[in-house]
Amino acid sequence: MYVHTGSNLGQVEGAETFIWQIEGTSAVTVEGQEYKLGPADIMLVRAGQKYEATRPSGSIALICYQDATRKAKLFPSN
Numbered sequence: 001m002y003v004h005t006g007s008n009l010g011q012v013e014g015a016e017t018f019i020w021q022i023e024g025t026s027a028v029t030v031e032g033q034e035y036k037l038g039p040a041d042i043m044l045v046r047a048g049q050k051y052e053a054t055r056p057s058g059s060i061a062l063i064c065y066q067d068a069t070r071k072a073k074l075f076p077s078n
Contacts, residue, residue: 007054008063010045015065017045024059028052037061 010017019028021037028035028043030051037043045051047068055061 007052009050009052010063011048011050012065013048014069015067016047017049017051018062018064018066019043019045019053020062020064022060022062024056026053026055026059026061028054 019026019037019042021039021041021043023039026037028037028045028051030045030049035043053061053063
């Protein structure tokens with residue numbers, strides 16, 4: 001889990017990545033597509049997708065990971 005300004009690269013094969021923009025803005029690029037996040041925006045990066053998130057000074061985002069297989073047990077598709 002991250003809570004900070006700056007930038008980070010990520011790609012987690014077995015887990016989904018959630019980005020919650022708390023203050024300020026973030027620019028998030030997922031598989032070549034750029035997205036802009038503002039306060040209270042939440043983004044899901046699917047397991048295995050490569051992403052880069054950049055936050056200017058004064059911006060805060062919470063980034064956490066969830067094991068996709070554990071989620072499937074809680075929310076079965078049947």
